[in-house]
Amino acid sequence: MQYHFIGNEAHRSTSGQHIPVIDPSDGQVFDQIQRGTADDIAAAVDSSRHCYETVWSKLSAAERGRLLMRLSNKIAEHTEELALIEQRDCGKPTKQARADALALVRYFEYYAGACDKLHGETLPYLDGYSVLTWREAHGVTGHIIPWNYPMQIFGRSVGGALAAGNVCVVKPSEDACLSLLRVAELARSVGFPAGAINIVTGFGHEVGDALARHPGIDHISFTGSPTVGTIIQQVAAQRHCPVTLELGGKSPQIIFADADLDAALPMVINAIVQNAGQTCSAGSRLLVEHSIYDALLARLGESFSNLRVGPAAMDLDVGPLIRASQQQRVWDFLSDAQVANIAMVAQGQIVDEAPETGFYQAPTLLRDVPVHHRLAQEEVFGPVLASMSFRNEDEAVELANATKFGLVAGVWTRDGARQLRMARRVKSGQVFINNYGAGGGVELPFGGVKSSGYGREKGFEALYGFTTLKTVAIKH
Numbered sequence: 092m093q094y095h096f097i098g099n100e101a102h103r104s105t106s107g108q109h110i111p112v113i114d115p116s117d118g119q120v121f122d123q124i125q126r127g128t129a130d131d132i133a134a135a136v137d138s139s140r141h142c143y144e145t146v147w148s149k150l151s152a153a154e155r156g157r158l159l160m161r162l163s164n165k166i167a168e169h170t171e172e173l174a175l176i177e178q179r180d181c182g183k184p185t186k187q188a189r190a191d192a193l194a195l196v197r198y199f200e201y202y203a204g205a206c207d208k209l210h211g212e213t214l215p216y217l218d219g220y221s222v223l224t225w226r227e228a229h230g231v232t233g234h235i236i237p238w239n240y241p242m243q244i245f246g247r248s249v250g251g252a253l254a255a256g257n258v259c260v261v262k263p264s265e266d267a268c269l270s271l272l273r274v275a276e277l278a279r280s281v282g283f284p285a286g287a288i289n290i291v292t293g294f295g296h297e298v299g300d301a302l303a304r305h306p307g308i309d310h311i312s313f314t315g316s317p318t319v320g321t322i323i324q325q326v327a328a329q330r331h332c333p334v335t336l337e338l339g340g341k342s343p344q345i346i347f348a349d350a351d352l353d354a355a356l357p358m359v360i361n362a363i364v365q366n367a368g369q370t371c372s373a374g375s376r377l378l379v380e381h382s383i384y385d386a387l388l389a390r391l392g393e394s395f396s397n398l399r400v401g402p403a404a405m406d407l408d409v410g411p412l413i414r415a416s417q418q419q420r421v422w423d424f425l426s427d428a429q430v431a432n433i434a435m436v437a438q439g440q441i442v443d444e445a446p447e448t449g450f451y452q453a454p455t456l457l458r459d460v461p462v463h464h465r466l467a468q469e470e471v472f473g474p475v476l477a478s479m480s481f482r483n484e485d486e487a488v489e490l491a492n493a494t495k496f497g498l499v500a501g502v503w504t505r506d507g508a509r510q511l512r513m514a515r516r517v518k519s520g521q522v523f524i525n526n527y528g529a530g531g532g533v534e535l536p537f538g539g540v541k542s543s544g545y546g547r548e549k550g551f552e553a554l555y556g557f558t559t560l561k562t563v564a565i566k567h
């Protein structure tokens with residue numbers, strides 16, 4: 092049985108109810124979490140406020156940095172344990188789960204070093220004035236986290252907020268929160284004061300909603316679906332609470348005929364099968380210059396056919412989807428493809444060892460997906476790649492920009508001038524040229540445009556979002 096983590100203590104929910112924790116690899120219940128309530132959120136916010144007023148805001152930036160660094164080191168000692176927890180909770184193959192735990196180490200390392208480097212400015216102004224700007228913490232920040240990368244999203248969101256001088260009330264996904272409850276214990280063990288990190292588990296429409304509505308929350312960092320992002324934005328608007336929204340994507344991989352295909356194809360595959368396609372930045376649309384379209388799809392199809400899907404602990408190319416309803420969602424998209432006569436080029440194989448009760452989906456490559464079909468417009472959040480061809484650069488740009496999203500784009504070409512033109516013309520928060528994701532570095536600001544959200548997380552840029560600027564003008 093798992094409990095909320097409030098004030099450095101395990102905290103039973105006032106609901107007296109639990110939510111089962113299911114292993115996606117076999118569909119079996121293996122643990123229980125608390126079904127939180129608005130009262131639990133209120134207790135967490137009170138505890139965090141007290142921490143902020145009495146301890147956290149009194150620490151020097153260097154002291155905060157040392158605490159974050161101690162947490163990074165402690166997590167580093169526990170990466171294998173955390174990876175195993177996340178593997179069971181989310182169905183992540185071992186390599187992915189380990190990469191996520193190591194990313195968490197790096198997030199806290201990076202933000203530890205950033206604490207004492209966040210500063211304001213002095214501004215030239217009228218004679219007789221001195222004008223300063225200060226970056227001040229919001230205070231108590233709320234963090235609503237999805238299930239696809241709990242540790243990574245906690246690292247970038249909570250790490251940045253703490254570094255900027257805030258304390259955090261965290262609402263992880265009801266589908267994946269075990270690793271974060273353990274990280275909170277590790278934070279306590281290295282000396283984090285009670286209330287600096289509080290975690291309340293439960294359903295989004297109950298605790299997530301209560302968190303977004305609570306007047307004691309000074310800033311909300313939301314990562315999740317566009318639908319819930321809209322709700323959060325509306326709720327926060329009632330009290331003018333600032334929000335950062337990291338939402339979905341339908342990101343294009345754009346391949347020109349002069350691209351280095353040996354470099355591109357493994358990344359095209361990885362970008363759609365990593366985490367079973369349940370990645371906000373999944374490269375889920377493949378746009379290929381028509382002269383190489385057929386040959387490229389033949390090559391890619393062969394690779395797709397060789398992809399193996401199975402239980403997380405087998406550490407194959409692809410693990411299970413998070414839950415039965417997600418599997419059903421992917422099936423619905425694929426049956427729509429059939430109805431629309433969209434051709435399937437290839438599918439990977441689900442291994443015999445995969446239990447029938449697990450939530451498996453073979454990676455699927457589709458061709459000539461019409462640009463307005465929902466497979467080319469909506470986030471599937473599964474390992475399904477929708478491909479289409481283009482005749483020239485203008486058409487590539489038009490197709491790339493033809494969705495409501497704007498999170499990531501990959502552009503593959505050897506032509507330097509075209510690289511820059513494409514980077515300018517494609518509407519998205521990130522453009523990766525001859526790579527995809529740039530290794531996911533914490534140093535690189537990350538966020539969307541259009542319905543992919545606004546505000547930036549990661550990098551130093553995130554710290555600006557986790558602070559508010561105060562202008563101080565002194566007349567001498």
Ligand code: NAD
Binds near residue numbers: 244296300339371
């Ligand atoms: P989701 O929107 O269903 O849930 C996200 C979080 O919001 C969960 O903790 C959930 O409990 C909570 N929630 C649900 N309803 C709520 C409500 N009414 N009020 C407050 N909180 C509520 O998303 P998900 O299915 O967990 O995650 C997948 C989505 O997240 C995808 O759309 C994906 O693209 C997106 N995502 C975006 C990024 C990014 O950086 N842009 C990263 C990861 C995931």
